[in-house]
Amino acid sequence: MKFVDEYRNAALAKQYARAIAKRVTQPWTIMEICGGQTHSIVKYGIDELLPPEITLIHGPGCPVCVTPIRLIDQAIAIAALPDVIFCSFGDMLRVPGTQKDLLTVKAAGGDVRIVYSPLDCLKLAQANPDKQVVFFAVGFETTAPATAMAAYQAYQQEIENFSMVVSHVLVPPAMEALLSSPDCLVQGFLAAGHVCTVMGYAEYEPIAQKYQVPVIVTGFEPIDILQGIYLCVKQLEARQAFCENQYTRSVQPKGNLTAQQLLQEVFEVVPRQWRGIGEISGSGLGLREKYAKIDALKRFYPLNYSSPESGCSPCISGQIMLGHKKPHDCPAFGTLCKPEHPLGAPMVSSEGACAAYYRYRSQLIAS
Template sequence: MKYLDEFNDPQLARRLLDEIRATVTRPWALMEVCGGQTHSIIRHGIDQLLPEEVELIHGPGCPVCVTPLECIDKALEIAARPDVIFCSFGDMLRVPGTDRDLFRVRGAGGDVRVVYSPLDALQLARRHPDKQVVFFAIGFETTAPANAMAVHQAKRLGLANFTLLVSHVRVPPAIEAIMTAPACRVQGFLAAGHVCSVMGMAEYPELAERHRVPVVVTGFEPLDILEGIRRTVGQLERGEHRVENAYARAVRADGNPAAIRMIEEVFEVTDRNWRGIGRIPGSGWRLSEAYRDFDAEHRFDVTGIRTEEPAECRAGEVLQGLIKPTDCAAFGTSCTPRTPLGATMVSSEGACAAYYLYRRMSEPALPREEMNPVG
């Protein structure tokens, strides 16, 4: 299969690993920002195949995981109303709020529906004019264009019964927050290829220069990730801090101009809370004034909901790269996919879910050089 099998070749993986080993002379800590990359790394054991000098730190790249608890509670409050059809992607249904999740709301009679696109929710609004249809619009820059298009179409069609509950977040301000944190150990970044395929790379050179860290735009297959690591380690060893595009088959420097224009028309930048992390200035989007009538928070008057994170859950530290999932005492015991304490255990991109799914409970018994890469 083009652009898939080619990036899972064990022989090429060994060559890249050999190049990394030949290059590295001292310890380096790299962060992959995307949860999809985290799952690929854990699934294929990439972090265990690397030389010991190269450490991978899992970043806050799971959009479900960083959706703040108060936003989940707002979703639960709206979804429980009898006049509402609440639409969401499936991975949000088991994310715990303060005392329940969307599955429990549905079990109690709420009309909660899994959709595959915000445009599916838009069609529901057209078919059910007697109902308020709400779409849970979460995610990074990758999902923002489709969500913007949905509300743009709703306004054009005059659909007064369609709204978005928005919790969009942006990657560059998160990198800024990570680099300015007192406990930061990150020395280089693997940037999320799908985010850059939408937004381009214009926001990263200034970050790389100011914090003196390499930023390498990276894909999601094993060889993509190894190539991103190879380039990042190479820059660090040479004392460089540039932005490189290691995912050129999908990413252009200017991204997708049409998608960017749609985002800029519908959304405006705002401060945003990140679950387990806190408030990051300029790190989110909200509906602009021209589209404020389609804001579910205001239509259903849930702006005043405030919450506190459960003390037992250390997902915030996992999302900041301060600990690995296995460093949390609740991991795999009181916190499992069936009984999650935090979103990192139930999201398809969560680091805790990756460790649990691929049985990463401890370090492997085999020396790294004896392990089989990729295959």
């Protein structure tokens, strides 16, 4: 298939691995931001092709994994209300809250549905005027435009029985938070190509300059990732640090301006809690005052409902997303924590690092 097969060519992958080995003269630690890239790396064994000097660490780019447990508890509480149709992308259903997950609510009779687009929720709302339809809007800049479009259309069409729990997060502030940490290990980044397809990559150049780390906008296929690593190593070895675009077949420097205008119309930048990491200022998108009516937390919890932030005790997902640990370093990996009974979101999300290791590196599970 065009644009797929040539990016999965094994001979070319080996060529890139050899080219990287030829360039490298010392150890380097490179973080791939996005969980989709992590899955490709683990699935295709890209890390095992690389010379021993290169360490890949997995970043916080799994939006489901970083959604705070308090918000998941709030979403679960809303989903359990009578006369609510609660809609979510599929991998959110198994993410554990403090006591249960959305699938448990569904099993107990709650109307919890999987949707593929937030716009599907508007159709549901119109078809069910006696119900409240709520969408759990989770994602990075990649999925935020579709959420914004749903909010915009709901406002324009005066659809009163639609609302959303918004937990959109932004990549550049998370990168800065990582780089500002005194125990940061990252010397170069592979930035998430799909995020840059929407946002462009102007935001990354000041980060590369300020922290002196190469930032390579990278795609998701094996050859994309190997090219990204090659470009990153080339800069590192030359003591250079700038933002470079590997994913030219999808990413334009300024991104998708129409999508960005829509984001501007609907959202404002807000502080956001990241599960396992903590609050990062300016790292979230919240609904503007004009759209406050469709904020489900305001609609259902005018008294500012909250539950304590508490994770499952053995879960070290925060350390994994900061790049300090790998999934198999977690004592619960593959034993107490499996996809059938996850203790943390990274074991069930389609972009979670633990799910990738469980699926493709079963030899790492302690017997």
